[in-house]
Every structure is written in C-alpha cells, then in structure tokens.
Amino acid sequence: MTTPVQDLRGTPPVTDAAAELARYSRVLYERGWMPGTSGNLSVRQAGGLRDTALITPSGRDKGELTRDDMVTVHAETGEPRLHGPLRASAETCIHAAVYRTTGAEAVIHVHSPYATVVACRAGDPARRTTVPLTRFELLKGLGLADPAATRVPVFPNWSDVPRIADDVADWLRATPDAPPGLLIADHGITVWGRDLARALARLECFEAICQLLVLGARSREDHLP
Numbered sequence: 001m002t003t004p005v006q007d008l009r010g011t012p013p014v015t016d017a018a019a020e021l022a023r024y025s026r027v028l029y030e031r032g033w034m035p036g037t038s039g040n041l042s043v044r045q046a047g048g049l050r051d052t053a054l055i056t057p058s059g060r061d062k063g064e065l066t067r068d069d070m071v072t073v074h075a076e077t078g079e080p081r082l083h084g085p086l087r088a089s090a091e092t093c094i095h096a097a098v099y100r101t102t103g104a105e106a107v108i109h110v111h112s113p114y115a116t117v118v119a120c121r122a123g124d125p126a127r128r129t130t131v132p133l134t135r136f137e138l139l140k141g142l143g144l145a146d147p148a149a150t151r152v153p154v155f156p157n158w159s160d161v162p163r164i165a166d167d168v169a170d171w172l173r174a175t176p177d178a179p180p181g182l183l184i185a186d187h188g189i190t191v192w193g194r195d196l197a198r199a200l201a202r203l204e205c206f207e208a209i210c211q212l213l214v215l216g217a218r219s220r221e222d223h224l225p
C-alpha cells in the first residue's frame, strides 16, 4: 500500500516496497535524524515473501539509497536471504527481534536528537532502565491500550549487538503492553508499526515527547528512573 509522508506530498505514488524504504530513508536523513551513516529501516514483505524483510544496507549514507541497495533478510532471524554485494544493517538482529515478538510490519531506527538525549540521560551502561511517561497528549499517537501512561525501556548499548536484540526480545515477550518503541542508551531510538507510515508517525510522537522532556516539561523525578 502506498504510504505518503508529509515531505513527499505531490510526488507520484510509490508501490514498490524497496523504493518506499529508500524514500523514507532519505526523508529521515534530510530531517537530520540519520547523521553520518547512522540509522536503519526495514519493512516486512507481503504475500509469499512474508517470511522476509527488506532492510537498509550497513554503513551507507542513508540519504542516498536507492531501491536496488536494499538487502533481503529473514524477517524473524535476520539471516541474509539473497546474497548480493551489500551487507544488511549491523542492527538487523534488533529488527528481527521486533518482528518475531510483535505484529510489526515496519521498523525504523534513528539517532534523532531529542530521543538520543533522553537515551543518554536515562540509560545505564549495564542494565535496562525505563522512562515513565504520563499525561502527554502525544501518548495518544503511540497506539497504546492505555494512552494515559507507559514506560519506555532503555537498553544497554552492548557492543555485541545480538545481546541488545536478546534483551529486546525478552522485554517484548514479557511486556505485552509495551509501547511500540525503545531507546538504546547513548545511541538512539527504534520504533515500529503496521507500515512505514505508522512507524514514522509514532517516531514523530516519541521524538516530540522526548523534546518536551529535554525542555523540562516534567520534573526530573517525574520522568527519569
């Protein structure tokens, strides 16, 4: 399904999943949320390809990707499915952890500024923490069962990325009412949804909530663990 985003209004509809991934990647890069070569996006494929996902390649400028740069992996293990010249994102295993434990169809990971500040302030290098969120109207944009309150997890940024993925999978299995997003300490934010448009809308809400936190909309005791 075509899922236009604000920056793409007026452009022709995109129905090609790989091309759509490239467009979202460019939009997020242009917002400054994927500086350098940071960030990665994936989308689960439809129909007979449902066990696979397309994901952005590792170490590439995310503002310059084309549909041909996307890498095919097994959605729930992250194993490569088609072997081409490009390597899948180094964080593919985190996307796979989300796909196998939630109903997500698209996952976005970025280093957006406000979410990253909160991930730095609220994270701990050695244990998972959580950021309690209450009262913000923007919580209604996250698709929560109870939009009055939630807790966003902040995972340690282990250098062994599969260890982060294991932590994420454990949390999501144990927390059925978990919000559709997580922070990685000193690193960034990962958000998911039933398509790229929904994942992006949720990411925008998370980023705006983190901006409110950073600007002091809540006392420190109110939002930090």
Ligand SMILES: CSCCC(=O)C(=O)COP(=O)(O)O
Pocket: 036, 037, 038, 039, 040, 056, 057, 058, 059, 060, 088, 089, 090, 091, 109
């Ligand atoms: C210079 S960014 C370091 C890696 C990272 O955090 C990231 O989001 C990008 O990794 P990828 O392998 O997907 O390019």
Ligand SMILES: [Zn+2]
Pocket: 038, 039, 109, 110, 111, 187, 188
């Ligand atoms: Zn990252």
